[in-house]
Amino acid sequence: MGNKLPTGAASGLVTPAQRSLWFLGQLSQTSQRLHSRVELRWPQAVDRALVAYGLNTLQARHPILQTTFHRLAWGDIEQRTGSAAPLLLEQGGRL
Numbered sequence: 643m644g645n646k647l648p649t650g651a652a653s654g655l656v657t658p659a660q661r662s663l664w665f666l667g668q669l670s671q672t673s674q675r676l677h678s679r680v681e682l683r684w685p686q687a688v689d690r691a692l693v694a695y696g697l698n699t700l701q702a703r704h705p706i707l708q709t710t711f712h713r714l715a716w717g718d719i720e721q722r723t724g725s726a727a728p729l730l731l732e733q734g735g736r737l
Contacts, residue, residue: 653722656711664711664719690731697729 656664701707709723 653720656719656721660711660721661719690733694729694731697731701729 705723709721712720712722714720
């Protein structure tokens with residue numbers, strides 16, 4: 643809806659199965675998040691830069707981790723691959 647796609651991003655309409663899941667999610671009165679926050683505890687200090695690099699490499703290899711969904715003005719749903727924000731690594735609740 644007027645959002646400009648980032649360079650290298652691709653877009654397309656969703657599949658019938660994705661549309662069904664979207665519709666059911668819209669019927670639900672609860673907030674549905676398609677992402678999860680995970681807390682990991684290691685017994686020793688870890689190299690935060692290395693962990694961040696690994697997460698970003700994982701996201702780059704799997705298009706579904708780069709995909710966001712948007713409702714278009716006429717009601718269709720579009721998926722945009724390559725438009726997701728980078729993964730964030732927090733330490734003790736701080737970025």
